[in-house]
Amino acid sequence: MEVPNNKNAIESNRQAWNDSARHHQESPDWQVLLSEVIQADFCCLDDTLRGLLEQVGVEGKDVVQLGCNNGRESLSLFALGARQVVGVDQSAAFLEQAREINARSPHHGEFIEADIHHLPMSLHNRFDVALITIGVLNWMPDIGEFFRHVASTLKPGGRLVIYETHPFLEMVDPEGEDPFRLETSYFRKQPFVQEQPIVYAGKVEQQSAASYWFVHTLGAIFTAAIEAGLNISHFKEYPHSNREEVYDQYLNREAQMPLCFTLVASKV
Template sequence: MSDYLHLNKANWDQRAPLHAASSGYGTEAFVKDPAHLSDVVRFDLPRLGDIAGQRGVHLQCHIGTDTLSLSRLGARMTGLDFSPASLEQARLLAQRCGAEIGFVESDVYAADRVLPAGGFDFVYTGIGALCWLPRIDDWARVVAALLKPGGRLFIREGHPMLWAVNEDREDGLVIEYPYFERAEPTVWDDDGTYVETDIALTATRTHEWNHGLGEIISALFRHGLQLTALEEHDSIPWEALPGRMVLDGCGEWRLAKERWRLPLSYTLQGVKLG
């Protein structure tokens, strides 16, 4: 296993039980209410359309809240993640909710070797996934390999402009980190996570990469996908820039001032040709 996979996997294995127990992921709400959906999936309901009966795979599914939400919309879902601790929580949640979802442990770059190639009506990727991958072209290849002809990619992600901003600089929107993909990772050493918890991580070192929006789209083009929709949003489902954002009534955070200055997330859709 490469260094970045080893480091990132250890970090996410420690995050998983903390996230499952947090109010931020709201797992108990899924158990109590069979119609409950994650904020991320609910945000994109008008864009998702009718997915009932479709076979979908959620890449980098983490603890499975978005995967479960897509299942509740009628899709036949598979979730894939490289963290066994995350998948343990995902399977437990699906079991508690009576949902039939298959979860597979794998590095995303090997997804087309552990799942049926050309076997899916749609591939779904959610917020905060692509930044953990060093090469966007390899991801696009996997997406294309998993989709059947005419199958759809659906992705909601943090905007690469947001990832380039230093979240700790409250004196302004300071571009400090790479926008374009680089071979060298951005290395972090942090004992916290993005949910409220009193427990400090011991696997603190992680590697991340940014990918420009043009790089993502070009990679999809190279592997036979046609872009069908792209919408940039001025909101994101967590307080990405602490102290400078306000929460709306739908679980989305926006800049408190001058929202027009920075795109925070985007929704992209594409169709596999052939």
């Protein structure tokens, strides 16, 4: 399949996420979320991310989550004392879900539909903390441009917190005949292309808008952050997985791969 230009890839990814939203809403996890989000101390963040955010400090701060999906992580920030939380996503269908759980929550987040490359001016230089979690960076064809827009949301001295899957994992296929064989280059240039709905468990065998998953090395991520005017103050790799359950087979190995990482950078 021919890879479209960046603009068309971003638009196709938006359509693919809108196509997939109903499959997520049909899962048992959605009903559990609806029942849990009514609690004032609701927090779905794992210990790694929660501990890092507590260390960075979000209490009394204005926080933006870029790529907020259905808003569950954004609303979790109130349990850490955030003063104001804004979630941004390009999928209108997932934002409908975010607003539904927001209406059930005792807290009140704000959810905005926008492509990261076309953020409204009202978000510029506004936040103390910007958050990016698993499954955001790889939807971005130009990681340098992405980080410039992320940095634009921060006040001077504001901090970006990233908790992402490790790019090393893009080299293996967890559902392949030999899931430990290196299948593709760490320096792969072409995106992975999928034409089935995006789901977190298994596959849905029906047609969907094509989605494009772009591979970025750690070097590319670091360079993009630095060139966007961000000073990296923290970087740590972990042997635990924050990805789909199929990746759990890579846990607790004698020759352990890095499975995820955290990064904190401050706006100059």
